[in-house]
Amino acid sequence: MAFEDLLPLVGHKGRFQILQALSLAIALIFLGTHFLIENITAFVPEHRCWTPLLDNTSALLNVSGNLNFSSLLTFSIPLDSNGKLEKCRRFFWPQGQLLPPNVTGQNLSQLETEPCVDGWTYDQSTITSSIVTEWDLVCDSWTLKSLSQSLFLAGILMGYLIGGYLSDRFGRKRTLSPSFFTLAVSGTGVAFAPSFQVYCCCRFLLGFSISGVLLGGGPLIMEWSMTQHRHLVAIMITMSISLGHLFLGFLTYGIKDWRKLQLVVSVPLFAFFLITWWLPESARWLIVHNKCDDALKVLRQVAKINGVKEQTLTVEVLSSTMEKELDAGQVHYTMLDLFHFPILRTRILCLSLASFTTGMLFYGLSLDLQNLGHNIQMLQVLLGASSFLSRFGALLIMNCLGRRTIVVTFFLLAGLFILPSAFLPQGILRVVFAMLTINCAMVSSSCNGVYYHELLPTVVRGMSIGFIVTIDRIGAVLAPLMNILKQYIRAMPQIIFAIIAITASLVVFLFLPETRNKPMPDIIQDLECG
Template identity: 30%
Template structure:
């Protein structure tokens, strides 16, 4: 029987077909960063005061200054309270001026926001301030929880129903709930919609890259895996530009849904993975696809090659059981998921703090995207020049060290803190690209999607915990940095346990994967 690497060498490892499919599957990754717009671009503690228009019933001609002076208590520094107001009374204005108001209460009729950087954010629309301020971290956590569940659901889904369906369904979910998120009238419906968006996001990020790389030959596999990340970096830059000009989060959601609707149309024409079809014993379908791909790539496909493609004995399906039973695969599995978890918690801890580094938030976000571009371009070259093991160890160790160096810089030095945070995020993102390639090369076809899915779940667990870890800064500002910086260093050191897989065919069986030591 012909192995799939031999088939690809015959029909073209990276011909016109692969280029078109790679672009089609990478393009949505340029849109996915927009899903974070509502939780990234906010002012967590905007200038505000309680709405006290009740007093205008007593005297509609009051000036703004006098209205605030009569209805709001003052803080110790002399400024008006941002979370308290005087209890409304049914007095005439002369009695209020003469006796003044003394009894205070929390804001009863929402807030009035001033000097805001944005026209509208989830903080100002849903009043996530004062005793509701922690709900902002809840919103971030719910989105990350949805991404984790998406990986959990669509990993096994792809094994049973195919890579194609597992990439199509999440896009449909995203386009529906991205639009409904922008129309949500209250915070709880917003959370539900964002959770569903996260499910679609996680499902597509996991399966889009698998579908793309399973059609690409060994010589260009790194390009296929890193290409999806490269488009994501471009999306980060476009996101900063979009929010700079569109400072209303609801409009940003609807603008995000529009290109996703285009993806929904064309993604139904993306073909299934022939490698998956062969693994499932659907040989005739695989042969038809291989013949079409050869025609598109203008490569002849011989009858002798097609005759070699026979129904193979399907390897025992055990999913995670195979990973756990094999001591070699188990070692690889736990090492790679720890690395993925660590880099993701680092990435999102820094990302969710984009507005707290001291520099302009739009500039910082654009810098994040601009630094990711060379990370993924360099990744494609270095994976071939240095190999997988050296690349992942060096990126994790350097990234963790840069994050810990933030603690040595005075917090008032915004430029230095931003530079170190951006550099740490750069290396964490670089390591993420390597993990995308590495996890596919370590495990056999029968459990590759399961391993990738579980690895993505571990990485999304890191993203899920990032907002909660950032909340520990209320006890000491250095706690989050110490935790995620140390985790990244430890996981980088443990990657010495992984084998080198550069320029080797994807293993099709457990024996082939175990032999790669």
């Protein structure tokens, strides 16, 4: 398009593009930790009821010295149907009768039990403190953990609904800077939350801010890139988020207190808020919105940073070069307008299904790591490392195979890999299939990061991507609900995930074009008129 004829005049792969990419990439590493941090901060350790026989020092003095800890545990906690210790009930002993002499192991099952009226005792060998242990989110309150996860994802969903409009209406930078500030404040606020209710409110605001950062920063950096470099930029963004997952895993080996961990990944965001002030607005966005004077200043600023002596850029040159885009930019589109144009509507609906699929697959499995094994730190590191490598692999193959081929192939593979994990017991093979599924979703997601921008025009790109990723968040919110179906049919969630992945593969193959080495559209007419 016309803007890509202007960009080489100020330098299209110079110092400015490198600094812009690095500043955003490092920030996204810290941002990436917040997506999966509740694998650690909401970790559910082994637990049992607090009992006076085991946990009250003065009561222990009155117990016969012939009884060891194992015996006392037998007299305190009943067994469930699987022969394991009950997590939510204990034997009832009347006050002053801590251990009647006539009770034996044979008649324990006849004793009365009661809920954990005095609280719980938690195993602190893996994680010393989490929101689960601090606010006792177990037994009758176990659903509150899922509530906090859903509220975070709902915040992201709401952010995408609003942030896309703000990004298109007021600019990429004006969306990015306030979002970084709100992200830093809310992330730090989570660490100091005095109650679970305040914690949930801060997590919702955190999710909302993340959307603003992605919807402001993503288009900003993509719109300063040439066609041949866009896949590098998109993969860099997603790889940075995967590095955040990996970084989180390593942090948990040294920081086992949830408040300290939350602070470590939140406070540095204040520095990135300050860094965003030097980033110039997208010149492409400024021109499309008839702000040629501002666009000219920005282009000259970029030329200076890149060390390019441009002498041909004037307001008249910008106006004449992008006359069609300027005329189209005078029209302000609404969300309903996105579905008025046939080709744009088809692309948005198909991309929405692809986005829904990646959201459901990724969050359905990655927020359920604890069910794959008890070593949550190792699983988190494994997830981060494998997703980083899969995104790097996507970078290598994207220009060779094309966007559509990758999305179609890896959705299909994800659907095939996820089915065996439904029928395997907890162990290494189940972990392997789960990780393969997650990483297939990651490769598709990485390619979609380029695909969205190449399929959608500049004038509605932010709004369109905001809508599409909102559907992604709906898939993410529904994913934990799918896992509840395990109570009825163990394989049901995996069967649903597989059907959705295979369906998305077919839809993308049938209805979306290939965009490799093709210019980004700036106006809707570029699509509808061919």
